[in-house]
Amino acid sequence: MATVTARPEAAGEQPPPRRRLAWPRGSRLGRLIIALNVLALVIVVIGALVLNELRSGLVNARIDSLSTQGQLIAKVIDELATVGVPEPELDPVAASQILQVLFIQHSQRARLFDAHGKVLADSFVVADRVDWKVLPPAHKPGEAQQGPRQSPAEQAKAERAQKALADEIAQAMKGRTVAGTRISEDGERLVSVSIPIQHVRAVLGVLTLEAGDVDEIIAAERKALLPFIIVAMIAILISSVLLHRLIAMPVLRLARAADHVRLQGARAISLPDLSRRHDELGDLSRSLEDMTHSLSERMDAIERFAADVAHEIKNPLTSIRSAVETLDIVSDPAARARLLAILQSDVNRLDRLVTDISNASRLDAELSxxxxxxxxxxxxxxxxxxxxxxxxRPGDAPxxxxxxxxxxxxxxxxxxxxxxxxxxxxxxxxxxxxxxxxxxxxxxxxxxxxxxxxxxxxxxxxxxxxxxxxxxxxxxxxxxxxxxxxxxxxxxxxxxxxxxxxxxxxxxxxxxxxxxxxxxxxxxxxxxxxxxxxxx
The missing domain is CATH 3.30.565.10 (Histidine kinase-like ATPase, C-terminal domain)
Known part of the structure; x- marks a missing residue:
């Protein structure tokens, strides 16, 4: 059995129009696939949008808090630590005492710079803060001791951090408050606010407040995003399992049934029972059942046709053989003429049979x-x-x-x-x-x-x-x-x-x-x- 395929243009037909992308109205399986995958995507997008808004709100809230606190400290320093008339300047000792008296949270750092950008006071210093880090391994006896060295990458990072701080101070020296995020010398993300200390119109220095808990905020955000990610993964996993059970497994079973027919030469195909499903796979199963039933009936019809052909051809062949065998032993001219007439009739009959059988065998192909x-x-x-x-014609064929x-x-x-x-x-x-x-x-x-x-x-x-x-x-x-x-x-x-x-x-x-x-x-x-x- 062969399958004939032909291009529509060759058969005189117009090529089928291209199908545009459209919502699968009649496809339950298609709607299920789209809905499940879109659901997982929507969960992730909503979680990301919510947490991004939360992150932006937390940073803005921290900037507002530092700005309020910094303006208060700058006002106090301006009132209590400004000396000199008519050219005022900051008193470093008084400013340091003010920073020591005022409460500074552990996660924050306050630094005071004079009008030339020189550090006058540092909350980490006046608060006796001790920075610690893991020491390098101890040297073996006899080994030359060398001071700690920074790698080129660490040096470049420190230089970039110092430049960012210097730029922020330089902008604040122009009499405006500068707020934002930057990276510290240790690679930590900071929320920084630089407030100019002004006496009348003169800028006497800059107060910089830094909060180093931005990484903790980001970590908390990531931790908050984790439930959304887990829910999205569960939804995707469920959709994948459903797609596997609803599509992959039935299609695999159909393929194995077809392979069984191909490898074992079975006449009929034993298809999995998917006829109860009201989707594309159910339609496919029913179509395959109808197709295999039709093919089986056609094969039976071909076998019956072949048997009938053999029977019909055998009759004139038998008659021809008998006439040929008798012709050699018959000497009467009349009898020989009758035998030759029988041979001629059987040959004509056989010719008609072969012609009609050929037409009948080509009928299905011609119709398709x-x-x-x-x-x-x-x-x-x-x-x-x-x-x-x-x-x-009149008179020619009575x-x-x-x-x-x-x-x-x-x-x-x-x-x-x-x-x-x-x-x-x-x-x-x-x-x-x-x-x-x-x-x-x-x-x-x-x-x-x-x-x-x-x-x-x-x-x-x-x-x-x-x-x-x-x-x-x-x-x-x-x-x-x-x-x-x-x-x-x-x-x-x-x-x-x-x-x-x-x-x-x-x-x-x-x-x-x-x-x-x-x-x-x-x-x-x-x-x-x-x-x-x-x-x-």
Missing amino acids: REPPRTLDLNRLLTEVTSLYDAQL GSVRVRLSLADPGHPAQILARETPIGQVFRNLIDNARSFSPADGEVRVSLSRARGRLIAAVEDDGPGIPPDNLETIFERFYTSRPKGRAFGGNSGLGLSIARQIIEAHGGLIHAENRKDAAGAVIGARFVVDLPDSRA
Whole structure:
């Protein structure tokens, strides 16, 4: 079994339009995937936004606190530690005492600079703060002792910190308060506020307050973000597990079932039971079940067809072999002529069988290869019947059967969605079958009418009719029933079977019935083709 694929442009069709991105309205699974992943993302975004706002608020609150405290200290220093008239200046001793008296939190540092940027007082010094750090390993006896050295990176970091402090003091010397964050010599993030100490309009110095708990605030923020991260990870994990169970595992089971058929050559595929699901995988499972059932039926039909072909071909071959074996031992010219006639008849019968079998075997491929188009059935029947009329000329063919067409509404097109070549083959088969059963100088009548949104085409003859028990079996493959006096082997028995297969592929129906007169006697046969009207 082969699958034929073709580009739409090659078949005369327009390429399918590109699908734009859109919300999966009819996809429950798609909505579930999007909702779960968006939920996890929203949790993280909300947590980040909330904590960023909290961080900004804490830093601003610390700046406001340091500014209020610094303005108070600067006012006190201006009032109590300013000496000199008319050129005032700060008294370092008084300013140092003021810093010692005023309460400075352990996490804060206050430094006082004069008008030239020189340090006059440092809260770490007046408060007897002791800085500590881990000592390097002890030297072994005899080793030269060397002072602590800083790496180039540490020296560069310290220089950048000193420059940042100097820039902040220089801006405060211009008479404005400077607030913000910067990095200290130890690499610690600081919230710093530099307030100018002014006596009237003269800037006597700068008071700098620093809070070194910014890293602690950031660590606390990160710790506060941890629950959001955990919730987001749990949501993503749950969504991943659901996607795995709802999509990955069923698809894997479907793939394993297909591999089982491929590796073991099984006729039918045992699919996992997903038909109860009302999503895309449920639709896929049901489609695969229908597809495998259809393929299994087609394989059974192919096997039956092959068996029927072998049986039908075997009969003329047996007859040919018997005639050939007898021909060598028969000396009578008349008998030899009869044997040669039998051989000729069997060869013709075998040729018809091979031709019809070839057409039947290619039918599925032709139906799938040719796309359906809008077809005017009035025009098609006119062309088909005109071919039979063209073969007959008055006086040249005595005893020939004529074909007459009758259209109920020839002025309006009878449109169907079909493939022209197979539909034309259906009516040629029906007309040929009717002609073969019609008496000499008889007539085959073809008609077309409309009824309840359907197009009804009928082919009638004046033959002996069809036995009531065979009205359905005549559509089976290789079925032939001939009246007495008809030549055996004149038909292959595939014409009506092919006709039904083509009509059903186009969503139509075909059946046979007997024509009867007023007394109920059979006066001929009628084949009725029912096709959907594309305009209905």
